[in-house]
Amino acid sequence: xxxxxxxxxxxxxxxxxxxxxxxxxxxxxxxxxxxxxxxxxxxxxxxxxxxxxxxxxxxxxxxxxxxxxxxxxxxxxxxxxxxxxxxxxxxxxxxxxxxxxxxxxxxxxxxxxxxxxxxxxxxxxxxxxxxxxxxxxxxxxxxxxxxxxxxxxxxx
Amino acid sequence: xxxxxxxxxxxxxxxxxxxxxxxxxxxxxxxxxxxxxxxxxxxxxxxxxxxxxxxxxxxxxxxxxxxxxxxxxxxxxxxxxxxxxxxxxxxxxxxxxxxxxxxxxxxxxxxxxxxxxxxxxxxxxxxxxxxxxxxxxxxxxxxxxxxxxxxxxxxx
Amino acid sequence: xxxxxxxxxxxxxxxxxxxxxxxxxxxxxxxxxxxxxxxxxxxxxxxxxxxxxxxxxxxxxxxxxxxxxxxxxxxxxxxxxxxxxxxxxxxxxxxxxxxxxxxxxxxxxxxxxxxxxxxxxxxxxxxxxxxxxxxxxxxxxxxxxxxxxxxxxxxx
Numbered sequence: 173x174x175x176x177x178x179x180x181x182x183x184x185x186x187x188x189x190x191x192x193x194x195x196x197x198x199x200x201x202x203x204x205x206x207x208x209x210x211x212x213x214x215x216x217x218x219x220x221x222x223x224x225x226x227x228x229x230x231x232x233x234x235x236x237x238x239x240x241x242x243x244x245x246x247x248x249x250x251x252x253x254x255x256x257x258x259x260x261x262x263x264x265x266x267x268x269x270x271x272x273x274x275x276x277x278x279x280x281x282x283x284x285x286x287x288x289x290x291x292x293x294x295x296x297x298x299x300x301x302x303x304x305x306x307x308x309x310x311x312x313x314x315x316x317x318x319x320x321x322x323x324x325x326x327x328x
Numbered sequence: 329x330x331x332x333x334x335x336x337x338x339x340x341x342x343x344x345x346x347x348x349x350x351x352x353x354x355x356x357x358x359x360x361x362x363x364x365x366x367x368x369x370x371x372x373x374x375x376x377x378x379x380x381x382x383x384x385x386x387x388x389x390x391x392x393x394x395x396x397x398x399x400x401x402x403x404x405x406x407x408x409x410x411x412x413x414x415x416x417x418x419x420x421x422x423x424x425x426x427x428x429x430x431x432x433x434x435x436x437x438x439x440x441x442x443x444x445x446x447x448x449x450x451x452x453x454x455x456x457x458x459x460x461x462x463x464x465x466x467x468x469x470x471x472x473x474x475x476x477x478x479x480x481x482x483x484x
Numbered sequence: 485x486x487x488x489x490x491x492x493x494x495x496x497x498x499x500x501x502x503x504x505x506x507x508x509x510x511x512x513x514x515x516x517x518x519x520x521x522x523x524x525x526x527x528x529x530x531x532x533x534x535x536x537x538x539x540x541x542x543x544x545x546x547x548x549x550x551x552x553x554x555x556x557x558x559x560x561x562x563x564x565x566x567x568x569x570x571x572x573x574x575x576x577x578x579x580x581x582x583x584x585x586x587x588x589x590x591x592x593x594x595x596x597x598x599x600x601x602x603x604x605x606x607x608x609x610x611x612x613x614x615x616x617x618x619x620x621x622x623x624x625x626x627x628x629x630x631x632x633x634x635x636x637x638x639x640x
Contacts, residue, residue, distance in 0.1 A: 273619075275620065299521040303619075303620050305617060
């Protein structure tokens with residue numbers, strides 16, 4: 173089963189690539205390594221605002237992290253033309269807009285990590301850091317970036 | 329036109345390398361990859377203190393990010409001896425000292441990204457993450473780090 | 485003297501690897517590069533809670549960063565089977581739970597950097613970023629992640 177078929181089985185439609193809101197690219201390749209920019213959580217096509225511990229529940233936060241992962245997959249699909257050319261997600265960083273009283277950033281980040289595990293079940297887990305930030309661009313509740321590796325023979 | 333000539337055309341003089349304030353190096357090479365440490369914004373040779381949303385305006389923040397980018401270029405020049413040996417900036421991270429009410433970290437970070445675009449116009453944009461942190465070393469308003477790639481045949 | 489002998493000389497016993505608290509791996513290899521997940525500071529086997537500027541002193545913070553470095557070394561030992569297969573620590577990130585009034589994240593991070601310098605004295609310093617975050621998973625006071633490089637001929 174391909175990664176795209178797994179997305180379809182989950183009823184996930186990859187959104188069109190959104191233009192960067194600033195002077196950078198969504199993804200840059202260096203040899204076989206892909207550096208993917210921070211992607212903000214979105215809901216209904218707009219940035220998903222809020223902070224954990226204030227106006228976003230843990231369950232909403234997990235869904236928000238999942239939404240960022242869907243957009244990351246869209247970027248990876250756009251760059252590779254074939255998600256199966258991804259050998260692995262090497263490292264994921266989850267920046268969670270948080271109050272001082274919220275300390276479950278790791279559980280929020282699971283919303284992204286678990287989607288990658290579902291879409292890339294044979295490629296092993298990724299390394300990860302999750303931490304609470306005071307505020308994110310456009311008041312987003314979560315931002316996720318990652319480093320991925322292309323399969324050695326992938327012609328991208 | 330070389331990268332150094334572009335700097336000169338912008339009247340930018342690369343500052344001398346400052347010693348790290350702690351037990352680390354400004355830049356480490358791994359194969360063709362350069363990992364560059366977080367560089368703090370500076371003004372008139374001293375750390376530029378403040379937080380966005382409090383005592384630093386957006387325009388000042390952009391200039392502060394640009395100042396960190398100038399110091400990053402100085403480090404890259406020092407390490408390579410030739411900025412044109414840089415194949416690309418792969419990933420840039422902008423940590424912006426922010427209040428909860430400031431949410432334009434991406435616009436602040438553009439102050440760095442746009443300078444790299446001016447100095448390396450043929451090398452494509454970088455991937456990027458920008459987020460708001462509660463405080464930075466020495467009260468700096470902005471810290472920027474990056475990952476760069478050397479040109480394959482660069483003898484550094 | 486091997487890295488393990490240096491640990492012994494410092495009376496440091498590497499702890500057993502703790503299971504990840506979420507859907508990720510402690511370390512992922514991509515070619516010769518190791519991406520190591522954020523490790524939380526621990527004291528007496530449990531997460532070391534608190535924030536710098538509030539209920540953690542600078543000296544405690546340094547010890548907390550050192551505790552995270554010990555756990556990072558345990559993960560590297562577990563993954564490589566031989567710490568001497570590590571060619572270098574390329575980049576270290578120190579996320580320090582901080583109030584707005586604490587701005588010595590770099591000195592806290594030295595607790596980790598200096599231990600790596602003691603254990604890997606011949607491998608050069610690492611690049612580093614340190615910044616203040618509003619909160620960390622499980623109220624940890626410090627989280628440290630890193631990127632390391634394997635020696636070219638290391639058979640891991």
